Amino acid sequence: MERFIPDENRIKSTVENYRRINEQVKETAVKAGRDPQDVRLMCVTKTVEAEYINPVLDLGADLIGENRVQEYVGKMDALHLDGVEKHLIGHLQTNKVKQIVGKVDMIESVDSLKLAKEISKQSEKIGTVTNILVEVNVGKEESKSGIFIEGLEELLCEIAQLSAIKVKGLMTIPPICDENEARQYFSLIHKSFVDIKDKKIDNIDMDILSMGMSGDFEAAILEGSNIVRVGSAIFGARKYF
Numbered sequence: 001m002e003r004f005i006p007d008e009n010r011i012k013s014t015v016e017n018y019r020r021i022n023e024q025v026k027e028t029a030v031k032a033g034r035d036p037q038d039v040r041l042m043c044v045t046k047t048v049e050a051e052y053i054n055p056v057l058d059l060g061a062d063l064i065g066e067n068r069v070q071e072y073v074g075k076m077d078a079l080h081l082d083g084v085e086k087h088l089i090g091h092l093q094t095n096k097v098k099q100i101v102g103k104v105d106m107i108e109s110v111d112s113l114k115l116a117k118e119i120s121k122q123s124e125k126i127g128t129v130t131n132i133l134v135e136v137n138v139g140k141e142e143s144k145s146g147i148f149i150e151g152l153e154e155l156l157c158e159i160a161q162l163s164a165i166k167v168k169g170l171m172t173i174p175p176i177c178d179e180n181e182a183r184q185y186f187s188l189i190h191k192s193f194v195d196i197k198d199k200k201i202d203n204i205d206m207d208i209l210s211m212g213m214s215g216d217f218e219a220a221i222l223e224g225s226n227i228v229r230v231g232s233a234i235f236g237a238r239k240y241f
């Protein structure tokens, strides 16, 4: 195999992008009247080579998100992951659960009891408890995974019964739309998040609300997000393979 030679200019722009977005996240938090420490920036590293991810990790980025089990498992050893939290954010098939449990700190994309049961089962096998977020399909889009808001509380209560899973909050991807519309979707999810939190259901912590990506992270922060998942605005446009 040919050795991969990273593009120095791309490393430079990635580092600059990371610094700038990190500042924007903090400034937006302040603008929203929130503590800048409340909002975490996740670097979404899918399709990006380790050579471009490590410079950002070396600068202090402490949270990454990956979409595909295979890709993450294949590159994790090349990443500078000391002190870095890893989340799986992509759709997870039940038959891949075994390969990822224990290798990430959180699975953000749980949207069915079947998947949750498998995560609990595999976690139990290796003597761990897996933190999860439940993914909500806020725009009721056929093309997207996630549970509709109407079914959310019931699913949460079922998942909360499982022994080796800890529910930590909610994740969502709104439909592609303008900023005003996006804010309405974010606000809708935030309302559910607060309602459920107030109910103090056993084994359900509503601590994390993961929403906002490259195009809409500021809108998401203004509506209460505390993890924004930013990929292309840091690493550049993705080349799909």
Ligand SMILES: *Cc1c(COP(=O)(O)O)cnc(C)c1O
Pocket: 044, 046, 067, 089, 090, 173, 213, 214, 215, 229, 230, 231, 232, 233
């Ligand atoms: C790819 C991806 C992101 C990042 O998207 P960008 O628009 O590149 O910032 C965030 N969340 C999920 C679930 C993703 O799959």
